[in-house]
Amino acid sequence: MGIQFYVQNALGGLAYGSLLFLIASGLTLIFGLMRIINLAQTAFYLLGAYIGLSLVGQGWNFWLAGLAGGVLTMALGLAVYSAFLHRYHADPLTSLLLTLGFALILDDGILARWGGDPHAIAPPAMLGGSITVGSLVFPQYWLALIGISFLIAAIMFLSLQRTMLGVIIRASVDDEEMARGLGVDVNRAFYIVFAAGALIAGLGGMLGGPITSAYPGLDGELLPLAFAVVIVGGMGSLTGAFVGSLLIGLVNAFGKAMFPELSYFTIFVPVALIMAFRPQGLFGRKL
Amino acid sequence: MSLLDVVDIHTYYEHSHVLQGVSMQAESGTVTALLGRNGVGKTTLIRSVIGFTPPRTGRVAFAGEAIEKLPSHEIARRGVGLVPQGRRIFPSLTVRENLAVGGVPGRPGRWTAETVYELFPRLRERSGNYGGQLSGGEQQMLAIGRALMANPVLLLMDEPSEGLAPLIVRELEATMSRLKETGLAIVLVEQNLPLALAVADTAYIISKGRVVFHGDPEILRTDHAVRTTFLGI
Numbered sequence: 244m245g246i247q248f249y250v251q252n253a254l255g256g257l258a259y260g261s262l263l264f265l266i267a268s269g270l271t272l273i274f275g276l277m278r279i280i281n282l283a284q285t286a287f288y289l290l291g292a293y294i295g296l297s298l299v300g301q302g303w304n305f306w307l308a309g310l311a312g313g314v315l316t317m318a319l320g321l322a323v324y325s326a327f328l329h330r331y332h333a334d335p336l337t338s339l340l341l342t343l344g345f346a347l348i349l350d351d352g353i354l355a356r357w358g359g360d361p362h363a364i365a366p367p368a369m370l371g372g373s374i375t376v377g378s379l380v381f382p383q384y385w386l387a388l389i390g391i392s393f394l395i396a397a398i399m400f401l402s403l404q405r406t407m408l409g410v411i412i413r414a415s416v417d418d419e420e421m422a423r424g425l426g427v428d429v430n431r432a433f434y435i436v437f438a439a440g441a442l443i444a445g446l447g448g449m450l451g452g453p454i455t456s457a458y459p460g461l462d463g464e465l466l467p468l469a470f471a472v473v474i475v476g477g478m479g480s481l482t483g484a485f486v487g488s489l490l491i492g493l494v495n496a497f498g499k500a501m502f503p504e505l506s507y508f509t510i511f512v513p514v515a516l517i518m519a520f521r522p523q524g525l526f527g528r529k530l
Numbered sequence: 531m532s533l534l535d536v537v538d539i540h541t542y543y544e545h546s547h548v549l550q551g552v553s554m555q556a557e558s559g560t561v562t563a564l565l566g567r568n569g570v571g572k573t574t575l576i577r578s579v580i581g582f583t584p585p586r587t588g589r590v591a592f593a594g595e596a597i598e599k600l601p602s603h604e605i606a607r608r609g610v611g612l613v614p615q616g617r618r619i620f621p622s623l624t625v626r627e628n629l630a631v632g633g634v635p636g637r638p639g640r641w642t643a644e645t646v647y648e649l650f651p652r653l654r655e656r657s658g659n660y661g662g663q664l665s666g667g668e669q670q671m672l673a674i675g676r677a678l679m680a681n682p683v684l685l686l687m688d689e690p691s692e693g694l695a696p697l698i699v700r701e702l703e704a705t706m707s708r709l710k711e712t713g714l715a716i717v718l719v720e721q722n723l724p725l726a727l728a729v730a731d732t733a734y735i736i737s738k739g740r741v742v743f744h745g746d747p748e749i750l751r752t753d754h755a756v757r758t759t760f761l762g763i
């Protein structure tokens with residue numbers, strides 16, 4: 244195992260971690276703010292991927308198709324939130340069962356509309372090639388995905404740290420009741436955060452598609468990874484989601500390469516360690 | 531008509547009947563003290579007014595309008611400020627950001643971040659620090675400043691002296707007197723009887739969810755029977 248092995252897997256792990264961030268960032272913020280465990284978050288990812296690939300099939304540009312997939316997923320997420328979920332914030336059990344129900348409905352809807360065969364999603368033509376450095380070969384698209392995810396992460400950080408909406412969201416994560424008592428319409432922040440979570444997950448489906456492809460059951464495979472990220476990073480922490488995603492992505496890549504028969508197990512080693520020694524996660528508030 | 535008029539409210543936590551028909555009033559430019567032993571319902575009364583724990587029956591009128599069915603943020607936006615028990619500063623927000631949240635109702639008036647910093651110069655020095663990094667006294671200043679940012683006409687203060695050093699309590703007393711002079715109505719829940727008697731214009735004693743005394747705080751200074759019976763001192 245030379246340097247090539249490490250660089251290759253590090254890049255692959257960072258790329259995979261980048262797509263995990265697009266799912267887990269929404270998951271952690273939605274939980275931190277509204278105490279809703281959104282089991283439909285990876286179904287949003289899958290839906291975004293299928294909408295995107297259908298649009299590409301009709302001749303749409305990759306990026307526009309991804310954006311449209313994100314926006315349509317957001318519209319569906321908002322419909323679900325305003326019709327059902329908004330009544331059950333701070334009621335984790337009910338909201339968990341509701342989102343599980345919607346995940347199952349989405350899964351079956353996807354199966355009925357797009358069938359059971361896996362669909363490959365090609366990266367945009369300009370990023371379809373490989374980069375060769377010495378004996379090292381890796382897809383250009385990996386670097387593009389890492390770059391885009393970092394950009395989205397930066398936008399989310401700045402919105403949270405530098406805007407009044409971000410101040411209100413952080414205040415509400417700290418102490419929702421107190422924020423209400425000071426005149427903050429916390430429900431408005433709930434809608435915005437849920438919508439943003441669905442948008443980024445839906446967009447992530449297309450962006451991550453060239454790596455994960457799209458097939459029924461993909462959402463169920465991604466969900467434990469996304470939760471591993473949230474647990475490792477700390478619930479409600481965007482920094483935690485970012486660091487946790489890259490960490491889980493790297494552990495996943497190296498685990499698969501070095502102990503392929505134990506690949507699923509290796510993910511949960513950091514989770515078990517965190518739960519034993521730092522149950523609030525790397526960046527979470529003390530429980 | 532009083533600025534705040536609480537009429538015969540009954541408030542419950544689940545099945546526990548905490549307030550059993552409480553009525554009270556508060557007027558502009560005065561301090562109304564709510565006294566009583568621990569666990570008699572003083573904080574619940576504050577929570578009923580701000581809408582955290584709305585009364586199941588009874589009326590709460592503020593500036594002549596019924597507010598008991600409004601959500602908390604609507605009540606706050608009408609001009610009810612809250613300095614809660616335990617201060618409840620947002621720990622992951624800076625001092626400046628804590629004040630900004632207080633200003634969300636956007637009510638114009640004398641209080642801005644600048645005038646709050648003039649009232650509490652220490653907060654200006656700490657403006658970039660996070661809420662979780664402040665001392666108890668600084669947190670109390672911030673809790674008051676944050677509530678003032680909305681330019682309230684009624685300020686609910688729940689045990690502001692709790693955990694503060696005697697010197698800081700004296701400053702708190704001076705601050706409350708100044709706020710009263712601006713025409714603000716203050717409802718003050720306080721365990722520190724000397725502080726409450728020093729600033730209050732009228733006092734209520736609550737016992738087991740009911741008002742058992744209402745009158746001039748001067749009586750409490752002199753009437754030992756009332757003090758021992760209801761305050762245990």
